[in-house]
Amino acid sequence: MGANDAFLQDAYSRTVSEVVERLGPSVAAVRLHGSGGADDRLGGGSGFLFTPDGYVLTNSHVVRAGKPPVHGKSGARPELRHQVSLADGREFDARWVGDDPDTDLAVLSIDGLSRGSLAHAPLGRSAGLRRGQIAIAIGNPLGFEHTVTAGIVSALGRSMRTSTGRLIPDVIQTDAALNPGNSGGPLLDSNGEVIGINTAIIRGAQAICFAVAVDIAHWVIPQLLQHGRVRRGYLGVAGQTQELHRRVVLTYELPQSTGVRVMSVEPGSPAAQVGVREGDVIVGLDGVAIPTVDALHQTLDASRVNRDCVLKVIRGVRQPVPVYLTVRPLEVVRS
Secondary structure, three states: OOHHHHHHHHHHHHHHHHHHHHHHHHHEEEEEEEEOOOOOOEEEEEEEOOOOEEEEEHHHHHHHHHOOOOOOOOOOOOOEEEEEEEOOOOOOEEEEEEOOOOOOOEEEOOOOOOOOOOOOOEOOOOOOOOOOEEEEEEEEEHHHHHHHHEEEEEEEEEEEEEEOOOEEEEEEEEEOOOOOOOOEEEOOOOOEEEEEEEEEEEOOOOEEEEEEHHHHHHHHHHHHHOOOOOOEOOOOOOOOEEEEHHHHHHOOOOOEEEEEEEEEEEEOHHHHOOOOOOOOEEEOOOOOOOOOOOHHHHHHHHHHHHHEEEEEEEEEEEEEEEEEEEOOOOOOOOO
């Protein structure tokens, strides 16, 4: 190894060590229990304090352990209990604040602490990330608490499908090794700022790991703190992407060659109330082209909650269908 290589390796090691020393105390182990006592552990993962007063960011699948949402504002399940242990060995019960399965993010709150004194990880920005940047992951893989791995940002702009069927956009791919239990832990840059929330690995693959971009967390967190959930427009259809006949595309001067074929309609939903039916093909919403199911998901955002919208539907001929969209019920995971 040349002198320059040795210098670079030493600088890399020093950078990682300094970040871990500063941010390691903010990383927590998150454990999920049922209501039967201390031995009824259902699962767990990692998380990290992102405020000095005890708010913990983690993954939705960590706090739910596969349990579906329930009725009501909070979505919390009374039979589930959350515990958080910090790097210094302290353990606390955690209060469920909110979660969003569509982005696989969740917020817990540690109670019973003196506020304003906790080590926490600052949330950075992911928009300016570049491939090749240092990426540092801290978590609790396979029960080994506060484990550190490091690598680089391998790719940007990936997408990942969640348990609800929606795509998370702008996912970060990294080769910082992750294992079960790392989920919910922070992905940090060389400045010690959070750039992503570790969430998934590809089983059987080598060094292909994914993190939800922190810019998505910046959008999700305020809604979880205020509502316990992310508000999205609810239409009430299940559909699949379908190729459009070229004659249809030319006749109606569509900017796309595909649309969303309606496979079923939720009874009583906004779509059902305006007569959308199985076999219809949705090609637009409020002037926005809808070529795929994922495009429909992305267009049904909070800006379309509790307001009049116009669907463009092909049913023999294209026709506008006025529809009043509501917020999506907690138990519904369709569009």
